[in-house]
Amino acid sequence: MEKLKLLSLYTGFRKDLTFIEKELEKTVDSSSPVIRQASLLLLRAGGKRIRPIFVILSSQFGQYSKENVAKVAVSLELIHMASLVHDDVIDNSDVRRGFETVKARWNNRIAMYTGDYIFSRALVSIGEIEMSAVHQLLAETMLEICKGEIIQIEFQQKIDQTFRDYLRRIKRKTALLLSSSCELGALVSNASPDVVRKLKRFGYFAGMAFQIVDDILDITSTDEKLGKPAGSDLLNGHLTLPTLYIKDEPEFQPYLVRSFYGTLTDVERGEMLTYIRQSGAIERAQRVSDQYLEKAIAEVEMLPDCEAKKSLLQIAEFLGQRKF
Amino acid sequence: MEKLKLLSLYTGFRKDLTFIEKELEKTVDSSSPVIRQASLLLLRAGGKRIRPIFVILSSQFGQYSKENVAKVAVSLELIHMASLVHDDVIDNSDVRRGFETVKARWNNRIAMYTGDYIFSRALVSIGEIEMSAVHQLLAETMLEICKGEIIQIEFQQKIDQTFRDYLRRIKRKTALLLSSSCELGALVSNASPDVVRKLKRFGYFAGMAFQIVDDILDITSTDEKLGKPAGSDLLNGHLTLPTLYIKDEPEFQPYLVRSFYGTLTDVERGEMLTYIRQSGAIERAQRVSDQYLEKAIAEVEMLPDCEAKKSLLQIAEFLGQRKF
Numbered sequence: 001m002e003k004l005k006l007l008s009l010y011t012g013f014r015k016d017l018t019f020i021e022k023e024l025e026k027t028v029d030s031s032s033p034v035i036r037q038a039s040l041l042l043l044r045a046g047g048k049r050i051r052p053i054f055v056i057l058s059s060q061f062g063q064y065s066k067e068n069v070a071k072v073a074v075s076l077e078l079i080h081m082a083s084l085v086h087d088d089v090i091d092n093s094d095v096r097r098g099f100e101t102v103k104a105r106w107n108n109r110i111a112m113y114t115g116d117y118i119f120s121r122a123l124v125s126i127g128e129i130e131m132s133a134v135h136q137l138l139a140e141t142m143l144e145i146c147k148g149e150i151i152q153i154e155f156q157q158k159i160d161q162t163f164r165d166y167l168r169r170i171k172r173k174t175a176l177l178l179s180s181s182c183e184l185g186a187l188v189s190n191a192s193p194d195v196v197r198k199l200k201r202f203g204y205f206a207g208m209a210f211q212i213v214d215d216i217l218d219i220t221s222t223d224e225k226l227g228k229p230a231g232s233d234l235l236n237g238h239l240t241l242p243t244l245y246i247k248d249e250p251e252f253q254p255y256l257v258r259s260f261y262g263t264l265t266d267v268e269r270g271e272m273l274t275y276i277r278q279s280g281a282i283e284r285a286q287r288v289s290d291q292y293l294e295k296a297i298a299e300v301e302m303l304p305d306c307e308a309k310k311s312l313l314q315i316a317e318f319l320g321q322r323k324f
Numbered sequence: 325m326e327k328l329k330l331l332s333l334y335t336g337f338r339k340d341l342t343f344i345e346k347e348l349e350k351t352v353d354s355s356s357p358v359i360r361q362a363s364l365l366l367l368r369a370g371g372k373r374i375r376p377i378f379v380i381l382s383s384q385f386g387q388y389s390k391e392n393v394a395k396v397a398v399s400l401e402l403i404h405m406a407s408l409v410h411d412d413v414i415d416n417s418d419v420r421r422g423f424e425t426v427k428a429r430w431n432n433r434i435a436m437y438t439g440d441y442i443f444s445r446a447l448v449s450i451g452e453i454e455m456s457a458v459h460q461l462l463a464e465t466m467l468e469i470c471k472g473e474i475i476q477i478e479f480q481q482k483i484d485q486t487f488r489d490y491l492r493r494i495k496r497k498t499a500l501l502l503s504s505s506c507e508l509g510a511l512v513s514n515a516s517p518d519v520v521r522k523l524k525r526f527g528y529f530a531g532m533a534f535q536i537v538d539d540i541l542d543i544t545s546t547d548e549k550l551g552k553p554a555g556s557d558l559l560n561g562h563l564t565l566p567t568l569y570i571k572d573e574p575e576f577q578p579y580l581v582r583s584f585y586g587t588l589t590d591v592e593r594g595e596m597l598t599y600i601r602q603s604g605a606i607e608r609a610q611r612v613s614d615q616y617l618e619k620a621i622a623e624v625e626m627l628p629d630c631e632a633k634k635s636l637l638q639i640a641e642f643l644g645q646r647k648f
Binding site for chain 2: 089151
């Protein structure tokens with residue numbers, strides 16, 4: 001139902017999206033059976049294709065070039081996919097979006113190199129664009145994402161951390177790539193510097209809202225809808241916004257410690273999720289997400305009126321309130 | 325002794341190399357203690373810095389720009405380092421060049437992301453060069469290297485393989501990056517297309533010779549000089565040129581199978597190494613390396629006379645006959 005709603009938001013640029021989907025399939029094709037199968041597994045597991053969508057929509061504010069836009073969109077989605085493969089190794093995840101992960105079907109080593117391979121494919125795709133600023137921006141973005149991944153490990157199983165630590169982490173984990181998706185879409189279409197800046201900021205704020213909602217859903221949704229156990233973040237040793245609010249409450253601490261040390265039973269997991277849901281922490285986290293969303297919307301509202309502007313607003317609204 | 329000999333070959337351009345060494349240290353500096361320590365561990369473990377040397381020497385055949393050359397050299401050495409960190413995960417290596425590996429000091433996860441981080445640093449470094457051809461070439465090179473890494477896993481513990489399989493593997497593992505080092509050094513100095521092509525071919529042939537010698541040394545050298553157990557390639561399930569020659573000999577097969585299955589005792593490892601050394605396979609492999617070396621030299625000899633030409637010839641000769 002929710003997925004259908006998202007798809008309906010994409011109607012206006014379904015053709016661009018289909019083109020990009022085909023390019024993605026072509027791009028990961030390889031003579032090595034392992035690479036081909038692993039990449040296709042990842043592609044088919046789908047996802048919301050938010051990065052390509054942001055690239056397409058942002059490109060409408062300049063001189064739109066289908067080829068350039070497709071190269072950037074494909075590249076960004078591939079970087080996102082590559083980072084997921086590596087994340088599944090870190091989080092020891094066997095299932096993502098209901099599909100077996102690469103590390104589960106094969107092993108950590110294959111997952112590592114499949115990630116590297118897809119990463120390189122992304123560079124080849126964007127390499128065809130003859131704009132230095134594009135390569136520099138992408139390189140800087142990837143660097144920050146990698147730093148974020150290592151910092152995430154440093155903070156794993158760590159109870160003593162602040163909101164600032166959390167915000168910095170989700171910035172690198174999600175907001176930066178969405179921000180760069182908007183910026184790059186606008187850049188390759190030669191949009192004006194002011195428009196580029198506004199879209200970049202929009203992507204950043206929308207990304208922060210998006211990740212907070214993601215972290216909320218990990219607690220409020222069901223195993224079935226998530227395609228992985230609810231509460232996975234805690235089981236993997238990651239404190240997120242809702243749990244940061246209550247981490248020092250004496251009733252919650254035993255659950256937290258047992259989650260981090262892998263000794264939580266399934267019954268306790270249920271009790272823990274109920275506790276968090278009733279603590280008020282979800283609502284507080286949602287309010288922070290809403291604030292980011294408002295900031296995102298404010299940026300877009302300053303842009304010239306057009307179909308893409310409407311779509312950006314609708315999608316942002318949807319991302320901040322989605323149920324999956 | 326041998327190391328001193330190599331250093332003496334570098335005398336003519338020690339200043340460039342010192343500059344690049346400092347840039348490398350600056351580049352991997354990071355506010356995250358894990359990243360900083362891991363990167364410095366890798367940098368200090370040293371290595372022969374062949375990629376930077378090839379970049380510097382190749383750049384002498386055009387209009388030399390210290391900054392551009394340093395950016396390319398730093399970038400290529402970082403890519404090489406990143407691939408070593410990931411390789412140590414694949415090969416489960418605890419020691420490299422006598423130093424603890426990142427995966428041993430920390431773990432596979434930290435090693436994976438340190439590799440990603442260094443990889444991204446490489447892109448930022450080369451991203452400052454405003455030449456599209458440079459980015460495209462680098463992206464294509466990395467893609468092939470990643471493919472090679474996955475193919476290497478597919479061929480692990482596989483006895484049924486051909487010389488062609490081996491040559492294709494070392495091309496991706498070593499020759500391509502050396503070839504691209506020469507090509508990029510020449511490209512960023514605006515050398516003529518003909519010179520670029522010759523240097524590219526030189527790097528490729530020298531790289532093939534270099535890797536074959538590396539694979540020979542894994543059998544003929546000592547644990548101490550290698551900084552890891554002699555015969556590691558076989559213990560890790562990799563057939564190399566010398567062992568391809570004798571893989572079907574009935575006296576050798578039991579050693580081979582036990583190496584691949586991890587049941588070889590240390591005494592048997594000694595017997596196996598003696599067997600290979602006395603089989604004539606080393607000499608046959610050395611001849612193949614020599615042939616590649618001759619091809620490499622033939623390319624350079626067609627280049628205009630200069631100091632860099634002499635150095636390239638000396639280094640190539642050295643790499644094909646080195647004892648470490």
